[in-house]
Amino acid sequence: MDLQILLxxxxxxxxxxxxxxxLALALVLIFAVTRVIFIPQGEFVAYGALTLASLQAGxxxxxxxxxxxxxxxxxxxxxxxxxxxxRYGKLPxxxxxxxxxxLAAAGALFVVPPAGLPLxxxxxxxxxxxxxxxxxxYRLAYQPLAGASVLVLLIVSVxxxxxxxxxxxLFFGAEGSRTPAFTDISFELxxxxxxxxxxxxxxxxxxxIAGLYFFFERTIYGKALRATAMNRTGARLMGVSSTxxxxxxxxxAAAIGAFSGVLIAPITTIYYDSxxxxxxxxxxxxxxxxLASYPVAALGAILVGLLESYSSFWASAFKEVIxxxxxxxxxxxxxxxxxxxxxxxxx
Amino acid sequence: MSRKLALAVLAAFSTAAFAxxxxxxxxSATGPAASLGIPEKNxxxxxxxxxxxxxxxxxxxxxxxxPTAATRNIKKLITENKVDVVIGSTTTPNxxxxxxVAVENETxxxxxxxxAIVVEPMDAKRHWVFKTAQNDAHMxxxxxxxxxxxxxxxxxxxxxADAYGEGWFKEFAKIAEARKLKIVANERxxxxxxxxxxxxxxxxxxxxxxxxxxxxxxxxxxxxKALKEKGYKGLIYQTHGVANNDFLRVGGKDVExxxxxxxxxxxxxxxxxxxxxxxxxxEYVNKYEAAHGKGSIxxxxxxxxxxxxxxxxxxxxxxxxxxxxxxEFRKALRDALEGTKNxxxxxGIFNMSPEDHQGFDQRARVMVTIEKGTWKLVK
Numbered sequence: 001m002d003l004q005i006l007l008x009x010x011x012x013x014x015x016x017x018x019x020x021x022x023l024a025l026a027l028v029l030i031f032a033v034t035r036v037i038f039i040p041q042g043e044f045v046a047y048g049a050l051t052l053a054s055l056q057a058g059x060x061x062x063x064x065x066x067x068x069x070x071x072x073x074x075x076x077x078x079x080x081x082x083x084x085x086x087r088y089g090k091l092p093x094x095x096x097x098x099x100x101x102x103l104a105a106a107g108a109l110f111v112v113p114p115a116g117l118p119l120x121x122x123x124x125x126x127x128x129x130x131x132x133x134x135x136x137x138y139r140l141a142y143q144p145l146a147g148a149s150v151l152v153l154l155i156v157s158v159x160x161x162x163x164x165x166x167x168x169x170l171f172f173g174a175e176g177s178r179t180p181a182f183t184d185i186s187f188e189l190x191x192x193x194x195x196x197x198x199x200x201x202x203x204x205x206x207x208x209i210a211g212l213y214f215f216f217e218r219t220i221y222g223k224a225l226r227a228t229a230m231n232r233t234g235a236r237l238m239g240v241s242s243t244x245x246x247x248x249x250x251x252x253a254a255a256i257g258a259f260s261g262v263l264i265a266p267i268t269t270i271y272y273d274s275x276x277x278x279x280x281x282x283x284x285x286x287x288x289x290x291l292a293s294y295p296v297a298a299l300g301a302i303l304v305g306l307l308e309s310y311s312s313f314w315a316s317a318f319k320e321v322i323x324x325x326x327x328x329x330x331x332x333x334x335x336x337x338x339x340x341x342x343x344x345x346x347x
Numbered sequence: 348m349s350r351k352l353a354l355a356v357l358a359a360f361s362t363a364a365f366a367x368x369x370x371x372x373x374x375s376a377t378g379p380a381a382s383l384g385i386p387e388k389n390x391x392x393x394x395x396x397x398x399x400x401x402x403x404x405x406x407x408x409x410x411x412x413x414p415t416a417a418t419r420n421i422k423k424l425i426t427e428n429k430v431d432v433v434i435g436s437t438t439t440p441n442x443x444x445x446x447x448v449a450v451e452n453e454t455x456x457x458x459x460x461x462x463a464i465v466v467e468p469m470d471a472k473r474h475w476v477f478k479t480a481q482n483d484a485h486m487x488x489x490x491x492x493x494x495x496x497x498x499x500x501x502x503x504x505x506x507x508a509d510a511y512g513e514g515w516f517k518e519f520a521k522i523a524e525a526r527k528l529k530i531v532a533n534e535r536x537x538x539x540x541x542x543x544x545x546x547x548x549x550x551x552x553x554x555x556x557x558x559x560x561x562x563x564x565x566x567x568x569x570x571x572k573a574l575k576e577k578g579y580k581g582l583i584y585q586t587h588g589v590a591n592n593d594f595l596r597v598g599g600k601d602v603e604x605x606x607x608x609x610x611x612x613x614x615x616x617x618x619x620x621x622x623x624x625x626x627x628x629x630e631y632v633n634k635y636e637a638a639h640g641k642g643s644i645x646x647x648x649x650x651x652x653x654x655x656x657x658x659x660x661x662x663x664x665x666x667x668x669x670x671x672x673x674x675e676f677r678k679a680l681r682d683a684l685e686g687t688k689n690x691x692x693x694x695g696i697f698n699m700s701p702e703d704h705q706g707f708d709q710r711a712r713v714m715v716t717i718e719k720g721t722w723k724l725v726k
Contacts (some may be wrong), residue, residue, distance in 0.1 A: 005548050008577075012544040019541075166377070174381030175593035176565040193577075268541040269565055269597050273379075277539045312545030317508050317535035319545075 009309045015198045015267070016281075017305020018205035019045075019260045023282025024289065024301040025212060026253035031291045032229035033249040035150050036142055039157040042279020043164040044130060044257025046272055049265035050168070051258075052126040053177035058115035062171025063129045064106040070136040071098035077139070098136070105129060119182065127258050134254025135247040142250075143243060161276070168272035176269035179262075201263050208259065209298065212252075225249060281308070281323065288330050300330075368403045368662060368671045371424030373435035373445065374459075374651070378412030379538065382564040382591065384437040386635075386648035387459060391434070393634050394655035399663035401671065410436055414444035421445045425452045431671050432457065432680055434654045437647070439465060439510060442476075450475050453674060455681040457657060459650035461588070462514050466704040477684050477704045479653035481610060481694065481711050486587050487518040489608035489712050490559065491526050493725075499556040499582065503532035505546055505570045506561025515561035515586060531555050538566045547573040556581050563588025568598035575601045582606065587712075591645035595720050606725065608712045610694035612649045617724040624710060627656070627691035646694075653692035660690050 023041055030038040047063055054061040075098040082090050105128065114122060141160050145152060185196030216222040227235040228245040236242055260278075261270065285301025304323060311322040372391050375384035391405055406428045410417035417436045424430045425448065432455045436442050442458035442465045449456035456476045458465045463482035466473055494502065504519065506512025512535060520530060531553040534546035547570060550558060558581065560570045567589045574583060585607040595602065611618055615628035631652045635644050661683035669675035687699040687706060695711025714725040 005552070008548060009545055012542050016542055169377055169381060173593075174377075174385060174564075175591070176597055178597050178599075195576075264541060269569055271539060271565070274539050274541070277537070278541065309542070309545055312536070312540075312543065313549055314545075316505075316546045316549075319535075320508075320537060 005313070009313055010306065011194060011198060013306035013309030014302060015201050015305070016308060017302035018202045019264055019278065020282045020285050020301035020304050021298040022205050022208060022256050022260050022301075023279055024285035024297040025209065025294055026256040027279075027283055027286040028289060028291055028294055028297045029225070030249050030253050031286070033225055034138075034142065034146070034153075034246045036153045037150070037157055037291075038253060039154075039276075039279065039283075040137075040161040040164050041253060041257055041282065042275030042277070043161065043168065044134070044254050044275065045261040045264070045278050046168055046270055046275035047130045047133070047164075048126060048258030048261025049179070049270040049274075050172040050177055050261075050272065051129050052122060052262055052265055053179050053270070054172065055109075055114040055117075055122045055126055056179055057177075058113055060106065060109045060114075061126075061129060062167070063133070064102065064109060066167060066171070067129055067132060067136075068099070068102040068106060070133060070140065071102045074098045074136050074139045102132070119180075123262050126262060127255070130258040130261075131251060131254045134250040134252075134257075137254075138246050138250040143246060146242060146246065165273055165276070168275075172272045174272070176271040176274070177265070178269045179265040181266040195267075197266050201267070204259075204263055208256065212294075221248060281305075284324065284327055284330075287327055290334055368398065368401050369428055369430040370403055370405050370658065371421065371428060371430035371433040371435070372405055372407040373410045373417050373420040373424070373433065373441070374407065375412040375417075375437035375441060376409040378410075380412040380437045382593065382645075383647040384409070384412070386591075386643075386645040387437060387651035389639060390631075390635065390648040390651040390655075393638060393652070395659060398659050399666045401662070401666060403658075403662075406430065410441055412438060412441065414440045417441035418444045418448060421448045421456075425449075425454055429672055430454065431677055432658065434459070434651065436460065439514070442478075446472055446476055454677055455684055457654040457684075459647070459654065462510075463705070469702050469704070473704065475681060477657065477699070479657065479692070479694070479705075480650045481587070481707055482705055483514055483518045484522070485707060485709075485712055486608040487515070487522050489714055490519070490584050490586075490606075491522045491528065493606060493608075493714050494523075494528060494557055494582075494584070495526050497557075497582065499528065501529045501531045501553070501555045502557045502559060503534070503550040503553055503555035504530060504559050504561060505532075505534040505536065505543070505550060506559075507563070507566070508535035508537055511563055511588065512561045515559075519559060519561070536562075536570065538562070540566075540569065543570050543573045544577075546570070547577055547579075550574070551577055551579060557584060558582070559584040559586075560589075561586055564591065565589075565593050565597040568594055568602055571598065571605060572601040587646060590722070591647070592642050595717065598717075599720075602717050603719075605717050606714060607716075609715050609722070610646050610649055610711060611713050612693040613644075613646050614713065614715055614722050614724045618713075622710075624691055624693075624695055628693045631693040649693035653694055653697075656690065656692040657684055657687060657697065660687055 026041055027038055030036050051061040051063045075095055078094055141156055181197045183196040187194040216226055224240045225245055227240055281304050284304050286297045288300025289297025308323050312319045374387045376388045391407055396403055408420040410420050421433055434457045437459055439460040439462040442460040450472045458478045459480050461480050461483055463484055466478045504516055506515055532550045536543045536546055560567050567585055571583055583605045585605050587609045590609045590613045611624045612628040615632050618625040632644050661680055664683040665676055665679035668679035685699050687697045690697040695707040697706040699706040715722045716725055
């Protein structure tokens, strides 16, 4: 193992680790705000990547229909409540956001062939089709159970995960897709080639992480989310709606997921079920951070990426075993060092 | 009068229902093997609905690439649908799981899985099991042959970390050793892996003359792309598991020049006219592409078609001996399947015997290479 191999493996590990880090942050965010262990996080990665791929193939991605269906369901549920409570004034906005926009998006895809659009527009379109699924998912699957125990929410997560996997197979087929690289630039670093796309992934992840930091520290919505994460009841008493906090955190998580998907689609082949494993590795990172600390989760995720890269060199057949076995010493260490808090076992 | 008519109609109907042949099908149309199972499922819909003057019903179930679900499917097919024969499943583990139920109920089973262990070694259980896909050994010999012809001396293997990759490595290592090929690296990766850099670097460090990628479908493009990216200049071989157009789509220019063995069906139009498989292979290709569009053909659907070909040949013989729906019919059908001789299918010529329930020979494989995004027959 010479320096060149060491560098190449490190580069590979950091690239994957950057993606895992983004997902780990999303998982920590959702868990802190809503107590949901969000297993379907990875599905947003796959949906983002495959939606972009099908746009580039000139097809109308199935996510457009899913968005329309989920939006309609949300509109019916919320609309019924508004009607019952006599708040007719809110109906037009509700209908426009949840049904009108998806319908307009799907219609536009039929009018303008998406394959001919510039890459940046395709990326924005793909993100626009996938991200709203996050808050809609929260409204449909989690909001009615917002007060339930962590275990119930976890079971709902498993169900949502399986449903999304099945829909993914229906929309995108069993075979994977790859999108063309954003950039073909390549550098030499200590005789090891360094792809421009790799740098892009790391840079974009870093920017996104910095953006999240800014969001939580400097904006009122970010502070509201932090308040909810610290004390749900207290935040509600201060006028922070836990429904709003839940929807916002799911929007952020979906955005992070879909964006990660768009980032890695050019470096690897993404399948309808790829997201699960990627999300799971982000989850290992999040566990290292105790599902609470953002910086530790991000570092943990990068560690997972590096471990994965080096173990694929030394013992490729046992790579996943090595990566997931990491959880055991970490849990052991965490349970020995951290004070155990019996959190909210109030039912 | 009308009551009499109704009775007559009813009588006619019930005898017809009694004489119908029921074919149960279990394919992996979802789950990890979905890319294999979906074309198989599509092909079942193209199979003839009357054989030997009898109506044939196909009852198609999905086993989600799960052996437990496959077992449940075959139990349901046999007890509820009273099927005379079962086609299934897509993968080797599923086929092995279904075998026990088929034998218990003395129902012939036609598997579409790749591994030879489905029909070998012949014993009381495999007595009832037939298989339409080429054994991995058929394909591995073709690869080794091609390698030695090109004076390859050292070879590296990178395959799926599952039964497919492991099975291929075993078959390949056995034959390679006999032909004095040295295996210098043996690596594994997951179907869903986002990177194989580590494995590829290790292979490059071993400096092999050729690399064999033991993967199926689009995931097999990843190692080849990584090898090309890191500047590997040697020969790259793939297995027949990649022979679908999605592989070409995902692989793009990086998979150009790869060699692989396939069933002749994949390059049916390029076969010389005297090739005995050409006519039967083209028949299937044309039929499938008429229904699903040009270029939609995949090698796996051919295995389902061949199951239909075997039945089309065996059912008329069995009908002479017994009525469908009876134990005797199932036995007669099994005997007829075993007696298949010189029957051209989409993938080769079937010559079954009591010892060989697969029945293919060298005519069931050709070497192809990828040239300008299409499969090209290697002369």
